[in-house]
Amino acid sequence: MSYAYVNKQGAAGGGAEAAETPILCETCLGPNPYVRMSKQAFGKECKICDRPFTVFRWNPGAGMRTKKTEICTTCAKVKNVCQTCVLDLQFGLPVQVRDTALGISKSGPSTDINKQYYVNQLEANMDANGMIESSVGPSSRAGQEILKQLAKQRTDPRGGDAYRRNRAHLCSFYAKGECNRGDACPFRHELPIKNDTTSKQNIKDRFHGTNDPVARKILNASTAAAGLGAPDDKEITTLFLSALPSDVDEATVRTFFVQNVPSLRSDEIRSVTMVPTSNCAFVNFRSRNAAESAAERCALRMDLDGQEIRVAWGRSRPGKKSIKA
Ligand SMILES: [Zn+2]
Ligand SMILES: [Zn+2]
Ligand SMILES: [Zn+2]
CATH class of the missing domain: 3.30.70.330 (RRM (RNA recognition motif) domain)
Structure with missing residues (x-):
């Protein structure tokens, strides 16, 4: 295992080795300007394409949960999403919401048989900088404006989910009334919320923008408001x-x-x-x-x-x- 420092401005850190730098959103990185990460080559299989990839782990801040990359850089580039939270990099919104607003059709592999072929094609299309033309092309200003509005609602500290994503996990002992670590407990002392949509999310559905309960909630709210x-x-x-x-x-x-x-x-x-x-x-x-x-x-x-x-x-x-x- 090795370590990497990631500069949030994107300038230092990887330098010439662009592919060695994870693709992450601001929220997952946390508030520090430099983030120290542990790096494990071929550490896990990508949860989308099943290929082993470089796993990064880091702590986004005091009292936060340790975060790690869940999908590979290739898959992240295809959908322009964060390797950890799988939300759109520009707007921090679920793929399903973004694609609905921009009118992007579904693309990408749907079965295991064509998955390998699909990934090979993507890599063949990569340029020298490891950039690929993602399915998220330029789109109309109107759609972008809508997404900005929706993103604003999401990051609103009163109702937004952005900061919640990095919080420590819930303490399972506390829920049973058995935690005696008090303030020293690294886990969160709150009772689990029933019907919490985020716990039912499936990473593949989220990535492909189908059956995503969080996206559904956002879309239902905007549909009702209209x-x-x-x-x-x-x-x-x-x-x-x-x-x-x-x-x-x-x-x-x-x-x-x-x-x-x-x-x-x-x-x-x-x-x-x-x-x-x-x-x-x-x-x-x-x-x-x-x-x-x-x-x-x-x-x-x-x-x-x-x-x-x-x-x-x-x-x-x-x-x-x-x-x-
Ligand atoms: Zn992948
Ligand atoms: Zn993220
Ligand atoms: Zn506890």
Whole structure:
């Protein structure tokens, strides 16, 4: 095992050996300008691609938990995430939230069979500096603005989670009323919170931006705030668009949803009914899931061709519910 010093400004530390420096977010690094890290070559298998990688361990500050890198630098670069918390490096938000706001489609290996091929391809595309073109390309300013707003809410000391991530782990003896170490105990003397979403997170889901309970919480909150919370009537799979620019046609609407809603396939839009006289359109989705994903994306940004539009859920059809097919 060896040690490395990481300068948070990114200047010193690794020097010529850029690949020897971990990719980490500010929060995981902690408040100190220089962080002393232990370094273990091929210390563990990457939790995403299963290949052994260099594991770094460090303490982000007094009373904090020891942190270590969980995924390899290649995987971190692909998604532009921190090697430890797997949150977006720029915004500190879950991949699923970022990709919804920016309209980034899912990419990357989904099965073990093509995983090795995928990693090999990535490394073949790496340039001399070890940089790879990640799936996070340049995207519209609107999406970036939304993410800045969401990130601000997350780092708010009253409700943010940023500082909580480095806290010492809970003392299991304290929870049972059996800890007698008092103030000298390195663990946190608090009772565990029931239904804590962070404890149910799976690192692969978080990385790929699917089924991430923390992302779901953030997206649900923004969807509710935008008045686009999913209606109770599960048969409603239609979104109503209004204040459309006059030159918008059916093809524009379809393209907008397919390009901007992560994971939405074109065949998941059942129909688009334009009402040109009132600059409105009804977009009918094949499944409730597809409609909810579309509403989530619209809640974050309601713009079409750069112009702001209005979006609402369709209404229940009176009487229809009682008819059983
Ligand atoms: Zn990896
Ligand atoms: Zn981090
Ligand atoms: Zn204790």
